[in-house]
Amino acid sequence: MALCTPDWLLERIALGELPSDALAAARAKLEQEPHGAARLARLESDSRETLARHPPESVSREVARRLRTAQLQANAAPQPERQGWHGWSLSMPVAASLVLLFLSAQQDVVESPSLLPVRVELLETVGIKGDARLLVYRQDAGAPELLSDHTPARTGDLLQLSYISGGHRHGVVVSVDGRGAVTLHHPTTLVGPTKLQSGDAVSLTHSYELDDAPGFERFFLVTSDSPLDVGSVLEAARLLARHPTEASIRPLPLPGTLAQTSFTLEKVP
Template structure:
């Protein structure tokens, strides 16, 4: 018996990395292998991951990123310091710590309804951010409130938990607001509905003092950026920016992740 729909790419990633509960993984793999090209797709993905690891060893990537980070100099307003090359180079390193990466040009693209296969919203799961830092050639998982320093290169990832649209931004100890996703435009980005998804590129921390706090703001429907950015600017200029939520209406859900910057 053939699977009625083709396994979408986001689920293929999860099957390859084993990032599903055991029973769900077994069912998804069985469905995939019933498809005419299922086994070939899975084998191709595994081979591509191995080839990427061979081309971009994590130690070499870390050295390259560190050199690039040191070369930046402050120029007034701060854009997000990105390393687009890492959209492919960091996939294997993050996969090694069970972080599923779907690389798309504008962050996370939508999943067409006709290709969704038994999307499961876990009860009690809420949108959240995860942060990894490149250190000693490996991806280090950071905890909320972890110490960080200027020049650290971090990879942001989100869990949408079923929310359809979102924005990722940060505020720092100087009161600067930096937009991470989308990188441009006036509206929110579609979010992949399940799993953990990295942004396409790493981010180098600058020398802003005190802290760097990342926010994931989500909603069920698309929304304009300006309301969220205005809330971020309002909070960034206040002493409670390190701990208080963004002043937004209840239709938004928000999660934050703070890195504590060490003193020079």
């Protein structure tokens, strides 16, 4: 049975983000699939509705308001490292980037053969409670191995991510690596729900294979009691990823009203 076009590729087709030859081939394959044209039409319709609900002018004003609030908070008192941003400030060019990000509605996920999510069985982890945090398992032929922060890891390691909500209702999981790439893990799309499940550790529904990016792979869990703007979290991760040395130790440049925690793997040959 032929495989249907995955959602991540469908989004790239809708946005025209593939090379011309690849785009033509992907569209041709989609047209041969049952309901392929209807899936593409629904996605394009959803994008138009999103833009209609959030005009560029209102998005720009809201971004500017949030930036002013964050800067006032930073000037009033230093923020703890897990919640604030040290040494750098956000400016209006960042606001412009956020607007462009929202308008383009792109999913900032690194999509290469080594990074495409692989469907795996959910890991069951019970009896773990406390603050919001990430759990990272390494999968091999035996039982999954629960890793510690700063554990050495290698290209090809297959990871399973889990989170503990710590009572927070919403969250976004992203990662940055030593090459400056940013990957979205939860939700799986920019417009996906950010709701977290409460209670014991919850495994994300896809595993993640490490590529050959040098230095590190760092995962962030950003939590809130209100729905999160996935695009803003991705933009913060992009800003941080531009400076690999900082990206390995600094928090995401987000408002102090959002909590965040991270988990780092040290890449070794």
